[in-house]
Amino acid sequence: xxxxxxxxxxxxxxxxxxxxxxxxxxxxxxxxxxxxxxxxxxxxxxxxxxxxxxxxxxxxxxxxxxxxxxxxxxxxxxxxxxxxxxxxxxxxxxxxxxxxxxxxxxxxxxxxxxxxxxxxxxxxxxxxxxxxxxxxxxxxxxxxxxxxxxxxxxxxxxxxxxxxxxxxxxxxxxxxxxxxxxxxxxxxxxxxxxxxxxxxxxxxxxxxxxxxxxxxxxxxxxxxxxxxxxxxxxxxxxxxxxxxxxxxxxxxxxxxxxxxxxxxxxxxxxxxxxxxxxxxxxxxxxxxxxxxxxxxxxxxxxxxxxxxxxxxxxxxxxxxxxxxxxxxxxxxxxxxxxxxxxxxxxxxxxxxxxxxxxxxxxxxxxxxxxxxxxxxxxxxxxxxxxxxx
Amino acid sequence: xxxxxxxxxxxxxxxxxxxxxxxxxxxxxxxxxxxxxxxxxxxxxxxxxxxxxxxxxxxxxxxxxxxxxxxxxxxxxxxxxxxxxxxxxxxxxxxxxxxxxxxxxxxxxxxxxxxxxxxxxxxxxxxxxxxxxxxxxxxxxxxxxxxxxxxxxxxxxxxxxxxxxxxxxxxxxxxxxxxxxxxxxxxxxxxxxxxxxxxxxxxxxxxxxxxxxxxxxxxxxxxxxxxxxxxxxxxxxxxxxxxxxxxxxxxxxxxxxxxxxxxxxxxxxxxxxxxxxxxxxxxxxxxxxxxxxxxxxxxxxxxxxx
Numbered sequence: 001x002x003x004x005x006x007x008x009x010x011x012x013x014x015x016x017x018x019x020x021x022x023x024x025x026x027x028x029x030x031x032x033x034x035x036x037x038x039x040x041x042x043x044x045x046x047x048x049x050x051x052x053x054x055x056x057x058x059x060x061x062x063x064x065x066x067x068x069x070x071x072x073x074x075x076x077x078x079x080x081x082x083x084x085x086x087x088x089x090x091x092x093x094x095x096x097x098x099x100x101x102x103x104x105x106x107x108x109x110x111x112x113x114x115x116x117x118x119x120x121x122x123x124x125x126x127x128x129x130x131x132x133x134x135x136x137x138x139x140x141x142x143x144x145x146x147x148x149x150x151x152x153x154x155x156x157x158x159x160x161x162x163x164x165x166x167x168x169x170x171x172x173x174x175x176x177x178x179x180x181x182x183x184x185x186x187x188x189x190x191x192x193x194x195x196x197x198x199x200x201x202x203x204x205x206x207x208x209x210x211x212x213x214x215x216x217x218x219x220x221x222x223x224x225x226x227x228x229x230x231x232x233x234x235x236x237x238x239x240x241x242x243x244x245x246x247x248x249x250x251x252x253x254x255x256x257x258x259x260x261x262x263x264x265x266x267x268x269x270x271x272x273x274x275x276x277x278x279x280x281x282x283x284x285x286x287x288x289x290x291x292x293x294x295x296x297x298x299x300x301x302x303x304x305x306x307x308x309x310x311x312x313x314x315x316x317x318x319x320x321x322x323x324x325x326x327x328x329x330x331x332x333x334x335x336x337x338x339x340x341x342x343x344x345x346x347x348x349x350x351x352x353x354x355x356x357x358x359x360x361x362x363x364x365x366x367x368x369x370x371x372x373x374x375x376x377x378x379x380x381x382x383x384x385x386x387x388x389x
Numbered sequence: 390x391x392x393x394x395x396x397x398x399x400x401x402x403x404x405x406x407x408x409x410x411x412x413x414x415x416x417x418x419x420x421x422x423x424x425x426x427x428x429x430x431x432x433x434x435x436x437x438x439x440x441x442x443x444x445x446x447x448x449x450x451x452x453x454x455x456x457x458x459x460x461x462x463x464x465x466x467x468x469x470x471x472x473x474x475x476x477x478x479x480x481x482x483x484x485x486x487x488x489x490x491x492x493x494x495x496x497x498x499x500x501x502x503x504x505x506x507x508x509x510x511x512x513x514x515x516x517x518x519x520x521x522x523x524x525x526x527x528x529x530x531x532x533x534x535x536x537x538x539x540x541x542x543x544x545x546x547x548x549x550x551x552x553x554x555x556x557x558x559x560x561x562x563x564x565x566x567x568x569x570x571x572x573x574x575x576x577x578x579x580x581x582x583x584x585x586x587x588x589x590x591x592x593x594x595x596x597x598x599x600x601x602x603x604x605x606x607x608x609x610x611x612x613x614x615x616x617x618x619x620x621x622x623x624x625x626x627x628x629x630x631x632x633x634x635x636x637x638x639x640x641x642x643x644x645x646x647x648x649x650x651x652x653x654x655x656x657x658x659x660x661x662x663x664x665x666x667x668x669x670x671x672x673x674x675x676x677x678x679x680x681x682x683x684x685x686x687x688x689x690x691x692x693x694x695x
Contacts, residue, residue, distance in 0.1 A: 037608070038606065041507040170668060192664065193668075200603050200604075207397045211391065211393075213525075223508075224604045224606045227510065227603075228604050236520075254507075256510075257507065
């Protein structure tokens, strides 16, 4: 009876496939990032970094075929919430990776973690998610936002800079930045200048800084504001007398526009493209996108490595969330930045550096490590996180 | 608050004012003469800056870039007029606002697709790249002075064009009595097209001139558009002279307010309170000025004759 035999064979074959009932064959990852509007240059770095990582893994993460759904949050929290719900409800993704901006992170955090889907942030690290609002379903592969600002405060204090002027945009992140800088800096602050968000001409502020004659300027001017400030700072001749300390102002996403004007200026970061262990990554990123990667791309690439290690550790079983969480917490992978481990609030414990802008041999611009400022730093909010206690 | 600092800030204010004038001049002509609200005027400024960045990178010279970018800005203005704006003259203001807002969205995304989302930069031309020492520790870039001079020259040229040429006379007549002018055999449609193209070219010129100082990026025209509207409302809609005075006024009030409001308040309150209040008040000043002007002169400082 061939009919029965085929049926039996088919049933056995089906059973054979179904036996590892917990394992699946593919992993679905949703990316939420900013791909339009003024922040798009950063969002593209995130997406590029992740796609590059995936490509080098042969489109497999932890042995599973990876399927990617990329969403544009348009830098608008309301849009981002809808996209996030779409990802967890309709697309039924296993992980969400994103976003760039902290206000977006705050908006999409609830819908994703409430659905018991893991959210991994390769940039945004607002204080509430690191502290009291931490979640078993949220991980950051970047930093807590304050940490980069603190690098400059610590450096200014340690190197004996006697007087500074602070120049930041007048909104929450600007005020956080000033707080982060002041936490370590005890010298004289001659003035705190707050400009409207999106201001593009800093001539009035630069004239004021010149009249105050500080030893250093600390500033936080992300995106286009930073491009303008750096060019005008150089044109006003201030670069010769005032040390330029900045966070998120000179990085590889803005350097293509700042170019020569930024050379020699300082920033704070957890990584720079000249790190030895990142040489291959930087080379293949430039080969693929004709641009030097910034830390946004590095964090996204690291996220691929992290997920790969975690999924391998649980043999592809994405249903047992507790085991998967533990695997992410303890994942063994070689981060492009060097030392990396998760603290108890799921934020990295890592080193921070003072970096300086320089021109590469190929004519492009990048930041380079000057010195290590913090070793194995834990962010200031980790103690407020009561997860797992 | 030394005298030199006040002088430097006054120069900064003048430079902002001149730039605003270049943008507002076209806006006020189109709004006043053609009764057409063009929200897309700001993106024409942005496109001017992109043309400058593109042609400068291509040719290696800012001045060749300028020479190529100006006619391109004019062409784009004419193209937009023929494709979109021409069909809106007879419609009400709401339709004009909606359609021109659509043009903003379209062009902002178009430049992002063509040139990428990352900001572009234009080097300052070699011959204007020096600086002069105005106060200890501060160099004033020659390029900013060049912007002031260029803006003032354009202002003089515009005054001459509008007040002393046949074309200017037709524009003024067309604004007040369009039917009569067309009855006399003047092609009013073509006149409007020319006015529109000229306005677009002025906005483009402002974008080209500012490109070496600011980053060239999508959306850069949106903020300046609001300021330009404040300028034409204060100056009186349709009046070039009003736009000139109001632009300089706004430039000076904004720049000096940003720099000195904290210092002035310090005379009457504690330093911490003064800087807190100062930074809250400074961005408001131009809008307070606008409210005051509208209260005392609802039609603006120099209402165009009707």
